[in-house]
Amino acid sequence: MWPNHGGKSGAIRKLVEKNGRKLEEMLDFSANLNPLGTPVEVIEQMKKAIENESMLYPDPDYEVETEIVAHVEGVNKNNVILTNGGAEAIFLVTKLFQSGKAGILQPSFSEYERACKAHHIEIASIVLSENRTWKDYKSLIKNLHVLIICQPNNPTGTIMDETEMLSLLKWTKQNHVMVMMDEAFIHFVDINSHVRLLSEFSNLIVIKSLTKIFAVPGVRAGYIVADKEIIRQLKSFTIPWNVNCAALGLFRALPKTEGHIKKTQLWLKNEWAWLRSELEGLGFILSHTAVNFYLLKDPFLEDHEPLILFLAQKGIVARHTYHFHSLEGRCVRLAVRTRLENECLVQHLKKWRQER
Amino acid sequence: MWPNHGGKSGAIRKLVEKNGRKLEEMLDFSANLNPLGTPVEVIEQMKKAIENESMLYPDPDYEVETEIVAHVEGVNKNNVILTNGGAEAIFLVTKLFQSGKAGILQPSFSEYERACKAHHIEIASIVLSENRTWKDYKSLIKNLHVLIICQPNNPTGTIMDETEMLSLLKWTKQNHVMVMMDEAFIHFVDINSHVRLLSEFSNLIVIKSLTKIFAVPGVRAGYIVADKEIIRQLKSFTIPWNVNCAALGLFRALPKTEGHIKKTQLWLKNEWAWLRSELEGLGFILSHTAVNFYLLKDPFLEDHEPLILFLAQKGIVARHTYHFHSLEGRCVRLAVRTRLENECLVQHLKKWRQER
Numbered sequence: 001m002w003p004n005h006g007g008k009s010g011a012i013r014k015l016v017e018k019n020g021r022k023l024e025e026m027l028d029f030s031a032n033l034n035p036l037g038t039p040v041e042v043i044e045q046m047k048k049a050i051e052n053e054s055m056l057y058p059d060p061d062y063e064v065e066t067e068i069v070a071h072v073e074g075v076n077k078n079n080v081i082l083t084n085g086g087a088e089a090i091f092l093v094t095k096l097f098q099s100g101k102a103g104i105l106q107p108s109f110s111e112y113e114r115a116c117k118a119h120h121i122e123i124a125s126i127v128l129s130e131n132r133t134w135k136d137y138k139s140l141i142k143n144l145h146v147l148i149i150c151q152p153n154n155p156t157g158t159i160m161d162e163t164e165m166l167s168l169l170k171w172t173k174q175n176h177v178m179v180m181m182d183e184a185f186i187h188f189v190d191i192n193s194h195v196r197l198l199s200e201f202s203n204l205i206v207i208k209s210l211t212k213i214f215a216v217p218g219v220r221a222g223y224i225v226a227d228k229e230i231i232r233q234l235k236s237f238t239i240p241w242n243v244n245c246a247a248l249g250l251f252r253a254l255p256k257t258e259g260h261i262k263k264t265q266l267w268l269k270n271e272w273a274w275l276r277s278e279l280e281g282l283g284f285i286l287s288h289t290a291v292n293f294y295l296l297k298d299p300f301l302e303d304h305e306p307l308i309l310f311l312a313q314k315g316i317v318a319r320h321t322y323h324f325h326s327l328e329g330r331c332v333r334l335a336v337r338t339r340l341e342n343e344c345l346v347q348h349l350k351k352w353r354q355e356r
Numbered sequence: 357m358w359p360n361h362g363g364k365s366g367a368i369r370k371l372v373e374k375n376g377r378k379l380e381e382m383l384d385f386s387a388n389l390n391p392l393g394t395p396v397e398v399i400e401q402m403k404k405a406i407e408n409e410s411m412l413y414p415d416p417d418y419e420v421e422t423e424i425v426a427h428v429e430g431v432n433k434n435n436v437i438l439t440n441g442g443a444e445a446i447f448l449v450t451k452l453f454q455s456g457k458a459g460i461l462q463p464s465f466s467e468y469e470r471a472c473k474a475h476h477i478e479i480a481s482i483v484l485s486e487n488r489t490w491k492d493y494k495s496l497i498k499n500l501h502v503l504i505i506c507q508p509n510n511p512t513g514t515i516m517d518e519t520e521m522l523s524l525l526k527w528t529k530q531n532h533v534m535v536m537m538d539e540a541f542i543h544f545v546d547i548n549s550h551v552r553l554l555s556e557f558s559n560l561i562v563i564k565s566l567t568k569i570f571a572v573p574g575v576r577a578g579y580i581v582a583d584k585e586i587i588r589q590l591k592s593f594t595i596p597w598n599v600n601c602a603a604l605g606l607f608r609a610l611p612k613t614e615g616h617i618k619k620t621q622l623w624l625k626n627e628w629a630w631l632r633s634e635l636e637g638l639g640f641i642l643s644h645t646a647v648n649f650y651l652l653k654d655p656f657l658e659d660h661e662p663l664i665l666f667l668a669q670k671g672i673v674a675r676h677t678y679h680f681h682s683l684e685g686r687c688v689r690l691a692v693r694t695r696l697e698n699e700c701l702v703q704h705l706k707k708w709r710q711e712r
Contacts, residue, residue, distance in 0.1 A: 037411060038410065038411055043410070047406050054394065054399070054402065054574040054602070055393060055573070057387055058574055084440055084595070084600075085597055087597055087598070088598070090595075091595045115595075118592070118593035216410045216411060217413040217414070218406075218409045218411065218413070218414055218600060218601030219406070219600055219601065220598075237474035239440070239441075239446075239447045239471075240443045240467060241441055241576065242443070242576075244440075244575055244576045244603070245574030245575065246406055246600065246602050247600070
């Protein structure tokens with residue numbers, strides 16, 4: 001019954017309409033997009049691209065836009081390949097390890113597993129907890145071709161301690177294990193991208209997406225930054241013209257969006273401080289998130305289906321966690337939205353507390 | 357030195373600029389797009405989609421748009437999967453035959469070979485000529501997993517005789533050989549799509565693209581029509597959200613575009629009749645095209661590089677044929693453009709004749 005992803009999908013629509021509501025009127029806390037939305041100039045750039053470029057074959061090498069991304073990331077253009085959203089980036093990188101062995105730091109984004117399966121990759125789940133770090137999995141990781149890390153992590157929103165991460169990168173490099181690091185949510189927090197470590201760690205492949213920070217999941221704009229030999233391999237099996245002209249418009253607008261990113265980081269810091277204290281005040285357990293979503297657990301609840309249905313009846317879409325490894329429905333994922341929406345959520349969670 | 361594809365790519369730009377011209381001022385006969393352009397209402401639909409839907413996660417099942425395409429094609433929605441342009445469709449279908457054997461009716465679109473190589477598929481080239489039909493290749497075809505046919509064919513523009521095609525489909529079905537038929541150019545000619553034969557031939561997989569007829573290569577909108585079991589398999593390894601919101605707007609506009617398609621077919625018939633007689637009058641040998649492009653051969657020339665460079669100096673981009681199997685540069689491919697552009701081409705080809 002549960003759809004694979006958040007957002008207002010057809011499956012969610014059916015669930016909501018069964019409850020006598022219209023999906024369009026629901027508040028969506030299930031997708032983890034920037035509630036500050038898309039900068040107006042970015043929308044304009046994309047519309048202009050549709051108007052002026054839809055009738056042109058994109059340059060199959062996307063030279064101009066690749067150069068822009070390389071400049072923003074501080075690397076050479078040979079270190080970059082543009083992709084049809086972060087999703088294609090994940091599928092392309094995993095293809096490098098076809099029929100091999102991958103480890104996934106769990107719980108994490110379910111598409112890693114799906115991409116591995118599509119490429120007949122054997123999957124090992126590495127569940128970190130307060131008592132278990134990656135070091136407890138050394139013998140397992142040693143036998144992997146690639147270790148997949150989402151940083152900041154989806155669905156928890158957490159960030160691995162930097163010293164810990166550095167020692168993991170060093171150790172995997174020594175043991176010839178590649179690391180695929182998905183930084184789809186890194187723009188929401190003021191930390192350095194691991195792209196800066198590329199020259200030191202040739203085993204590192206970083207994936208980025210513009211979907212979340214610019215709230216443009218419909219446009220499909222992502223990229224991969226890695227050693228130039230890896231990029232060359234990826235290019236050999238990437239479909240031609242994988243990136244559409246609206247996404248190209250977005251890439252070209254990228255250098256002018258620093259203000260939007262800074263503004264988002266500042267807003268989130270304040271909003272989360274407030275929201276966190278409200279929700280903890282109601283007795284919910286929250287993940288130590290650094291970004292625009294978090295796990296919420298009602299300590300009195302095992303399977304969180306009743307909470308999801310309660311919120312749906314109140315007009316709120318929460319993200320179930322049935323497909324997240326080691327969570328399996330025992331919490332929900334919620335987005336940090338605008339103050340008005342967050343207040344609405346808090347009010348209904350207060351009612352949930354009172355009614356039980 | 358020669359780029360893989362037509363269109364105004366970065367590689368073509370370098371060639372042209374070396375000759376002291378600006379690419380923007382060149383007439384592009386190298387890309388095979390509809391010179392009647394994109395219907396205004398289609399452009400509007402796509403811009404509206406960027407404005408209203410870029411901030412929404414597309415329904416991962418694309419239910420509405422899949423239903424529309426299924427209706428247009430007269431099949432069930434379980435027989436359809438939408439793709440990121442025709443290019444992704446080719447890559448997805450060939451993945452079904454990973455590490456197998458494919459035959460390609462040659463000369464044909466070079467992406468079939470590239471997609472096969474990306475999936476470690478052994479390729480057999482089947483070159484048809486006036487003296488050799490597919491029947492001469494029976495023992496070869498029998499051992500294939502899939503036979504790839506472009507119909508109408510790129511780069512020749514030709515169509516296989518319908519009786520011949522039917523007997524090929526019957527024979528491949530009996531011998532358990534799948535047929536991938538790429539109908540990217542079918543809208544330009546008033547013939548029936550092979551989609552109508554799906555119920556009879558479960559070994560048939562049809563690929564379509566909206567790129568050519570609507571002149572929107574920047575938007576990336578294609579689809580696959582096949583047996584529902586094949587579609588189910590394809591869905592299992594397709595990347596999520598592979599189709600962007602502008603392409604979805606295009607799919608939704610599809611039912612209203614019949615007039616544009618009819619108008620294009622009528623225009624092409626007249627224009628080609630005129631252009632053909634002009635070019636044959638100059639002594640050029642032309643392929644028996646049914647669509648909006650054709651092969652042109654100067655009987656006095658072996659390698660056609662001098663002709664490509666001559667035209668480039670005159671401001672005309674022709675499509676080289678170095679990467680087309682069994683052509684290898686011994687002709688050029690040209691698009692049927694507007695009357696004004698075609699007249700310009702004819703004038704310069706007349707000069708080419710006089711100067712040699």
